[in-house]
Amino acid sequence: MTAAGQGKERPIDRIAENPFFVLGARPDATRVELEREAQKLLGMLELGFPEAKTYATPLGPRARTAELVRAAIATLRDPYQRLVAELWARHAPPHLTAATAPDPAAPPTDRRALAMRLRRALGWRP
Amino acid sequence: MFVLPYFLFQKFHQLAIDARRASRTRTYVAYAVLAGASAGVMLAAGLALSATLFVYGLWWMSIFTILFMVVRPLATLLIRHVAVPLGWMKVAYYLGAVFASAGKDTLAYGYVVAAWALSRRPSGVGEAWLATQRASRRPLGDAEVAMTALITAGRGDADNARLLMRSTTMMVEVHPAVRELVGEWLAVDAAARGAWRELLRDATDATFPATPLTFFLEGCATRQLGAAGAPGDRELWARWLLAPHRRTTRALRDAACAVATADPSTASTTGYEDVAQPTSLPDAIAAHVALGVDPTLASRTRFASTVTGWDRALDDADTRAWLARRALELEAPLGSADRVIRDVTAMVVDDLVAIADAAKLGAPVATGRLGPVGEALSRRLRHGRLDVLEAAFSRWADRRTNDDLDDKGRQAIDEWREFVALHAAYTTACEAGGLELRRLAFPHAFTTGNHMAAWLWNKREEYAMSHAISRWLLDEALAVGDAEAIELGHRNCALEIPTRLGRIKIG
Numbered sequence: 001m002t003a004a005g006q007g008k009e010r011p012i013d014r015i016a017e018n019p020f021f022v023l024g025a026r027p028d029a030t031r032v033e034l035e036r037e038a039q040k041l042l043g044m045l046e047l048g049f050p051e052a053k054t055y056a057t058p059l060g061p062r063a064r065t066a067e068l069v070r071a072a073i074a075t076l077r078d079p080y081q082r083l084v085a086e087l088w089a090r091h092a093p094p095h096l097t098a099a100t101a102p103d104p105a106a107p108p109t110d111r112r113a114l115a116m117r118l119r120r121a122l123g124w125r126p
Numbered sequence: 127m128f129v130l131p132y133f134l135f136q137k138f139h140q141l142a143i144d145a146r147r148a149s150r151t152r153t154y155v156a157y158a159v160l161a162g163a164s165a166g167v168m169l170a171a172g173l174a175l176s177a178t179l180f181v182y183g184l185w186w187m188s189i190f191t192i193l194f195m196v197v198r199p200l201a202t203l204l205i206r207h208v209a210v211p212l213g214w215m216k217v218a219y220y221l222g223a224v225f226a227s228a229g230k231d232t233l234a235y236g237y238v239v240a241a242w243a244l245s246r247r248p249s250g251v252g253e254a255w256l257a258t259q260r261a262s263r264r265p266l267g268d269a270e271v272a273m274t275a276l277i278t279a280g281r282g283d284a285d286n287a288r289l290l291m292r293s294t295t296m297m298v299e300v301h302p303a304v305r306e307l308v309g310e311w312l313a314v315d316a317a318a319r320g321a322w323r324e325l326l327r328d329a330t331d332a333t334f335p336a337t338p339l340t341f342f343l344e345g346c347a348t349r350q351l352g353a354a355g356a357p358g359d360r361e362l363w364a365r366w367l368l369a370p371h372r373r374t375t376r377a378l379r380d381a382a383c384a385v386a387t388a389d390p391s392t393a394s395t396t397g398y399e400d401v402a403q404p405t406s407l408p409d410a411i412a413a414h415v416a417l418g419v420d421p422t423l424a425s426r427t428r429f430a431s432t433v434t435g436w437d438r439a440l441d442d443a444d445t446r447a448w449l450a451r452r453a454l455e456l457e458a459p460l461g462s463a464d465r466v467i468r469d470v471t472a473m474v475v476d477d478l479v480a481i482a483d484a485a486k487l488g489a490p491v492a493t494g495r496l497g498p499v500g501e502a503l504s505r506r507l508r509h510g511r512l513d514v515l516e517a518a519f520s521r522w523a524d525r526r527t528n529d530d531l532d533d534k535g536r537q538a539i540d541e542w543r544e545f546v547a548l549h550a551a552y553t554t555a556c557e558a559g560g561l562e563l564r565r566l567a568f569p570h571a572f573t574t575g576n577h578m579a580a581w582l583w584n585k586r587e588e589y590a591m592s593h594a595i596s597r598w599l600l601d602e603a604l605a606v607g608d609a610e611a612i613e614l615g616h617r618n619c620a621l622e623i624p625t626r627l628g629r630i631k632i633g
Binding site for chain 2: 079083091092115119122124126
């Protein structure tokens with residue numbers, strides 16, 4: 001569960017891919033409750049239930065896959081990993097700024113083109 | 127009848143231009159109008175004389191008169207509006223070198239306007255010609271750097287062009303006409319990027335003499351930022367009327383006029399944001415996530431506040447007690463609570479280092495004892511940046527001892543490019559790392575820079591370049607308080623510098 005292409009895990013990944021959020025479980029859920037939830041979700045994903053295909057996080061909804069569910073329950077079986085996951089799940093504020101880059105007033109490529117046009121119009125390059 | 131008043135007006139025209147270059151107040155407009163009026167008189171005198179000569183059958187003298195009395199006052203206009211847009215490099219060169227009144231060393235101005243024309247219509251042949259001319263002009267001066275910057279701009283490399291343009295300020299040799307063009311390129315570049323603050327700084331410091339276009343753009347920047355001394359609507363209109371490309375700049379004028387003139391007493395002077403200090407773990411997480419959305423926009427204040435927030439949250443007794451209790455309940459291995467804190471700290475520091483590098487920020491200045499995040503972050507940023515600088519200084523020192531090229535085979539501009547790149551890296555690292563990193567980095571800069579300056583002066587006879595390095599080292603020595611380096615720097619900087627404009631002695 002690491003950020004794509006980065007190798008190192010970031011705090012934002014700890015929230016977006018938190019096992020508790022993936023399973024849709026409370027951080028104080030018992031081991032039995034977590035196992036039951038994982039099995040239920042795997043079954044629903046197998047049958048293609050639309051409500052199982054996404055899960056809620058403070059950063060907005062994310063896509064849920066069977067691999068993600070299996071990885072989440074495996075993480076929570078390890079007491080130390082569960083402690084870490086609980087720390088992030090329990091303390092993450094309910095709503096955070098979206099993790100994707102904000103949509104600026106104009107996309108950078110457009111701004112660059114605009115800057116180039118102005119330079120050229122004023123007699124300079126590039 | 128025509129010649130004497132013509133030369134008087136030519137002198138008057140030059141005086142008006144010199145006065146305009148030294149001014150950035152309302153008198154600029156007055157001097158610019160005077161310069162324009164005197165050019166008009168010169169043009170009329172030239173036309174009248176050539177017509178008289180033609181009528182009396184002296185047509186060959188009439189041609190000379192047109193060339194030297196009519197083309198002369200029109201030279202800068204012809205360069206800007208004809209030769210440059212059409213990419214006529216050689217025409218621009220002759221107009222600049224022979225006809226434009228560019229003061230001493232008119233060839234320098236010729237080469238720069240030729241490079242300007244080349245940048246509009248790049249060609250391999252033109253670039254080769256300019257490179258040959260540049261190589262033949264030794265020692266290197268501001269004009270050679272400016273023409274290289276324009277060639278680079280022509281290739282579409284705005285970042286390196288900007289760096290080279292700005293580096294001319296380190297050169298002791300000053301061709302006012304060349305500096306005007308450099309200032310205009312930077313002003314247009316800043317306006318195109320919307321970097322009004324950068325433009326305002328150049329205007330306030332009077333870094334470059336202003337062309338009418340630069341003066342207008344500086345007025346727009348002052349109005350956009352609501353800074354003190356912003357021109358009123360009428361003055362901005364006057365600046366706009368003086369500047370070329372009025373159809374393009376109309377939109378900029380209207381946008382600037384739409385911004386009300388600020389009351390200087392209410393203008394912000396600190397530039398700091400009012401950021402709430404995170405105290406709990408949820409606050410620290412929220413601040414961190416907000417910071418990571420677009421690291422390049424992370425401000426120094428927000429970054430410092432996030433670091434302090436993490437330190438407080440991870441040091442919080444309640445958080446630690448909760449972790450210890452949960453570790454027991456979950457039957458986690460012994461010491462898990464401390465290990466969690468260590469792992470979270472390491473992960474947070476890794477991410478903050480990446481954010482600091484992207485936003486070119488330094489470790490926050492501690493007012494008290496640094497926490498685990500602040501301490502690890504400071505260490506990582508300092509060492510990472512020092513390593514990069516050390517490698518760069520070693521590469522620079524290798525150029526002096528590299529046997530692959532003999533001294534005659536080396537291009538002076540390549541040495542300058544290397545120095546400018548290193549200077550930029552050093553400045554960025556020191557801005558981010560603060561005085562502590564500056565003190566650690568200075569001995570590397572001093573040792574290598576000093577050897578390079580001596581080599582450039584003694585063996586390569588590149589006096590202006592050598593002086594620029596010595597001046598930089600002296601400024602740095604003064605900043606870090608290195609007494610030995612200050613003494614040596616003063617001795618080196620006191621040397622008389624031979625340039626094409628004469629021998630220059632500083633201080």
